[in-house]
Every structure is written in C-alpha cells, then in structure tokens.
Amino acid sequence: MRTWHIGNFKITEVHELPIQVGLLDGLIAEATPEVVRGFDWMYPDYANEAGQTLWDIHSYVVDTGEQVVLVDAGCGNGKSYPMQPSFGGLDTRFLERLEEAGYGREDIDAVLCTHLHLDHVGWCSMRNGEGRWIPTFPNARLVLVRDEYERHTGLMTASEDDGSGVAVDVGEDRIARAFLADATSLSEQTKLIQEETFQPVIDAGLLELVPANAEVATGVRYVSTPGHTSAHHSVRLDSGGQSAFITGDFIHHPIQIARPGWSSQGDWDAEASAGNRRAFLESCAGTDLLVLGTHFTGAGAGYVVADGDGYRLTQVKPEAAGARTPRAVFSTQS
Template sequence: MSSQRTAPAPQTPIPAWTVGEFVVRRIDEVELPPQTGPWLLPGATPETVSAAPWLQPDFAGADRVLRLASHTFALDAGGLRILVDTGIGNGKDRANPAWHRLDTDYLQRLERAGFSPETVDLVVLTHLHTDHVGWNTRLQDGAWEPTFPNARHLTSRTEWDYWASMDMEEPRRQMFRDSVHPVHDRGLLDPVDVPAEGLEIAPGVTLVPAPGHTPGQVAVRLGSGGSAALITGDCIHHPVQLAAPDIHSHVDIDPEQARATRRELLAALADTDTLLLGSHFPPPTAGLVRRDGAAYRLEPVPAGRA
C-alpha cells in the first residue's frame, strides 16, 4: 500500500454533530489510500458495491473501490473533555506503508476544535490496534511522551489482558513500545471492567462491549436530551457492512463474533433516530440506519461546523 500523507488544509472547518447537549467533533487525520478497502474488507467486491447504489459517491468511488479515513471524535460531557481514539500518529515506524512515519496536522486540528492536548481529561481507546492508539504519544527530545499528559486513557480490561498475555509479532510490539507502554508506565492507562449493559464514564457517555474485531473492543454510546449516537470503533469498518453485514475484516480476531456483534448492533439501531458515527467512515461519516430488504443502508446526516 502506498503512503498517503496529505490532509485537508488547516483552514477547513471542524465537522460536528449535535446530540442533545453534546457537540461531537470529528478530528480528521488522513484519508486512507484506495488499496485499503480491498486489503481490509476483501469480501466487499465491486459486485457487492454495485448491488448497493446508495454507497456511491460518498462511500465508494465510481470505480466501486471503498473510501475509508482515519479520524477521531472529541466532545465535552459533564465537565469532562473526551477524545475517542487517537488515530495513527506522526513519525512512527509502521509495517503498513500507509501508516509509516505520517506527517499530518492532526494536533493543529484538535487545537482548532478547542481541545488542546493538556486539557483532555479522558481518552477512550475502543481497542488497542495501531490506528486507534497512535496519538497517545508524540516524539519529544528523542522519546515517546504522552500527548495527553492529564488524561485517563481508558480501555476495557478484557482488551488489555488479551494483549498483555499475547506473544506479539515485532510490528505490534513496536506499536506497544511507542504508543501504549509510555502511557501505561506513567500511570495514565486505566483498564476498566465493561459489563454487558455498559459502563458510564461520564454523564451520557457509556462504553458498551463490541467484541469480535478484538476480544475487548468497545463502542461508545452517547445519550443526551432524548438524542442518541453510537461511535462504532471497528465493529463496523465501512457502510458496505450495512448492505452486507456478513462481510468481515481480514484482521478480525474472531470473525464469527464480529458478525454477531455487528448484526445485533444494526438490528438495535435500525429505523431509530440514533446517529451512527463510523470510526473509519469517510465524509459524511454519520447517518441513520435504515432497513433495506434483508439488510440495511445508511441515511447520511451531514456534519455541521464547529
């Protein structure tokens, strides 16, 4: 996969959605290269894309190749400033060429959204994969230091225990060395038990189990003033998985569990007013789940500006 390092100009407004009293801001990192779709979701063939014409032009190109992106979400809740996932990060040695030594202006976008790194109170790590933990740290004086020095970094205990007991291959060990261990060693990483009914971490912000992609992955449920939203993590990588929920990522640790999680989630969201915010969905990124025959489609909800 070829490296993709460009990003929208710093003057681009910050996309945002209102969920009751919450304003959920999308902090863009980078659009992922076209090779990502076939690599990540090999079951999403051109024929599958063609069978769901609503995917074009937003979620797939005229060539029927999927579009994906790396971004995170930021919001205030109950006086706490929360960041959901931290993307790929800059300047890190990665086996995936699309992630290797990126140089984006992600932190400048985060600042423009009003979230200076030192003001972040909670970082939610939906799971401990490379493209969700990268901005946990940044290089300072030759060492990887926590980017958010005053924040609790939450992940599920199941997730932490799984990787802590794993004999990892070298690229994953490298990721833990530069992006996970520095926050753990500073006492900033807080594995938490997430019961089946979810764990409220701030008023209206609840971690809910979403296993399969990894054993301890969580999604993030938001509820305020009668409005609701759900941030997916990687239980749904791309809207094509609404049209064909059995398509799984080739990096799902337990594909059958991932399918079951995705189908349960989509059935619960279908034809409701709960906003679905995809952790890798390209713009418009958010939408409402609607039944479409035996499967589903995403009715886009364009972002406002913050």
C-alpha cells in the same frame, strides 16, 4: 470539520489521514467493485465510481460540558509500524486540526480506544522536543477496557511458525494476518506499540483499566462489541434523551450496514462479528440513534434504516412520530 450535537454533547470529528485507495481492497472479501456498485447509496461518500471502498482515519472529540473525551487516537506521528508501513512515520496535522476544533492537548480529560490496533492508539503519545515519547494529552486518563489491554500485551509473546510458513499461536489478532502472517513480526510490532505508545502513559500514571461496558463519564460508556477483537468495545453517548454510537471497527465500512454478515478478513471471530452487527442494526434501524464510523468517509455518520434484506445509512433523521426508541443495550455474542 464535521460536528454533531446529541443533547448537551458536542461531537467533533478530527481528521488524521485518508487511507490510500486500494490499500484495503479485499479486506471485506465480498465487497468486490461489481457488488459495491450495486448499492447506489455508497457513492460518492463511501465508494468511488469504480466501486472501490473509501476509508479514512479520524478521532472524535466528545465535549459533554463537564469533560472532554477523545475517542480513538489514530496512527500518531513518527511511529514504528513495520508490518503496516503506510501508517508509520507519519507527519500529519492532527494536533493542528484539534486546535482548529477548539481543543488544545491540555483540554482533553480522557482518551478512550475501541480496541488497541495501531490505527486507533497512536496519538496517545508523541515525541517532545528532545525526541522522547511523552503523553500527548498530559491531563488525560487513558481509559482502556482491561480485557482488551491484556489481549494486546499477550501478543508480545507469540510463537514461531511451525515450519510450514503458517503462524502458530499468534494469539487472536488476525488483522495482522491480513497484512503479514508471521508471529515473530507481530510480537515485535506489538512491543514497539507498547514502548512508543503505551509506556509513556503508564510512566506518567495516566493509564486506567476498566471492566467491560464501563461508564467512563456521565453519558459516555463502553459497549461490548466483540468480533474484530475478542474485547472490542464501541462507545455509546447519551444526553438529553438523544443517543449516538461510535463504532470503532465493529462496523469497519458502511458496506457492512448494507450486508452485516460480511466480516473483515482481519476479524478475530467473523461469525461473532457478523452476529453482533445484525443484532445491533436490528435494534437501531428506524430509530434516532446517530451512528458514527471511525473509518467512514464522506458524511461520516447517519441513521440506520431498513433496506430490503439489509440496511442503509442515511443522513435524514427518522421522523420523531414514526421512529422507534433505540434499545439501551443489545445482546452480544462473545
């Protein structure tokens, strides 16, 4: 179990599951095995010997000393995900691993989700002994960016296809098209996510909607990073003069650090996603900003440094004397 310290904050990664090797092949189209093998720093943490990219799903517990915040909530157990069955009906040890990290369900004060795709929200709820969906973290506010939540709910009313087999007006959730380009299926799955994951939290009065770039707790704030979804937000942590940045799907895989222009096939706006990554990486390269990737395997985190015409991720912290101070914010394209 990996932990990091940023000032007075303790950050702990809680693993949910590895993503089956090959399942996401082609999601970043340019990242062919031949190309990936050309970046020697990808192996063994982020790619295998064959050049296939490696991914997993995990959450971060951020213990500020005053509050305990969970960032991204994985797939959850027993959820209905007909469009992505590999992530549905799971029975993982996530809650046991959370306990092993020193945190019970009742200890979590707030849950933040970078965006509302199914592999980032599932543990917002769980089944109780009677089979009912209840909030997993009974004392936690579920703090979501309002625009992202409204994007999600808007997908529950999607149009049929136009007769050509191409979905019309499926909203802006193109990650679904990477798996199944069908508006009705997307609408039905979104309704299931609402019913099984968010409605129990709403019924308990624990949902809190906040504006873009909101500070959620002292030193913990959302940072707008649109592109993967229109209102995607990463999470920035600041304590004691040190900083960290949890990417969500703003940076899906470290190959996008090497080549920030390579966007996911599931991005809502590939151009915006690439432009915002470039701006972010330029702002933090050579600084002490710790970058933690929600789907990064291996070391799972590191510091961005320039590498030819791109960047790379290293676990070696830049020397304080030569490191630049990371900008507090960077300009995003919406």
